[in-house]
Amino acid sequence: MDLPVWQALYQELKPRGFVPIAVAFDSAGARAAAQWIRAANPAYPCLIDRRHLVAELYDMVNVPTAVWIDEQGRIVRPGEPAGVCDAFRRMNREALTMPPDVAAELMAHRNAYLDAIRDWVANGAASRYALSADQATRRMSTPDDAQARAAANFALGEYFHERGHPRCARRYFDEAVRLRPESWNFRRQAWALEDPSKAAGPEFWSAVDELGPRSYYPPLQDI
């Protein structure tokens, strides 16, 4: 969980007018998210998004995904993996440990991302990491009709899950995943509602392996 990383960055950059807003995509709400938030004790807003509303508004398909928003409320970098990369796929899946080269690669990647944020906070629109309106629009992921339908199926799945109809919920979650297979949010949330250990269990790794050469986290551009 990255909440302590954002806390450290907040402490460092708060005097320069920077704030993280962390949003937990957790249909089970505070029950699922509380222990992580308490452990991180964040001073920045750490919000709970039971309906994955922010995922829909910003067309996010995975966690952690971050969007940079400037002082005027304009998007200067659309959703992208927040300092994470596919090196995690080479971790030891039984022991849940990172070989040293994997750990080093993940750390280097995260540090480059944090440095990019520092650069943006220091230089604003002049930062090489702040995209022009044209670049940001071109890079923006937007939903098509099938993907909008996927989100509606996901909402219906959550509705049935909350009312104690897990089998019916599963049917709509499955349809959401069929319509938007690239949404790891849909897949993993549905697994987690069935059994919290499932979202990072054998089903997860088998789905990651099925990607083959395709990425789980698209590589960051220009960072």
Next chain:
Amino acid sequence: MANKEIDIIYGGRVAADVEARAEDAGLWLSAGGLERASGWTLKPEGFCKGELCVPIPPGRAAELIVNESYNLAALAAMLGQPVIHDREHGVWCFGEAADARARTLRSLIAPDFTLPDLRGRMHSLGEQRGKKVLLVSWASW
């Protein structure tokens, strides 16, 4: 078929106590029910919600309005919204139109939202205007 047991999910919210009648592909509500469930009202300029008004296309009024009943399914289809009807449980789910989401995102104006923290205190993105914001998702799973 008259049915008081219909649940309507609209804009992520489940509408309670709205009387509705499902008929084939239509979902018919009173003016008050339509507004409570979806926020849309009929005005002289068309169907309106907040500052947005959508005129009724020529020749389409009969699908949308019959005897002061309003067909939310037809209205949603006209707006490009996905509509899913679970007949077995009498549940209708209305999603957001892809076009509307895409238009908002391409404007580069960060969509606002209001969500609770662990203590139940509500926070909006808009409250942070004047700061640089890193909006970042995570999950317990």
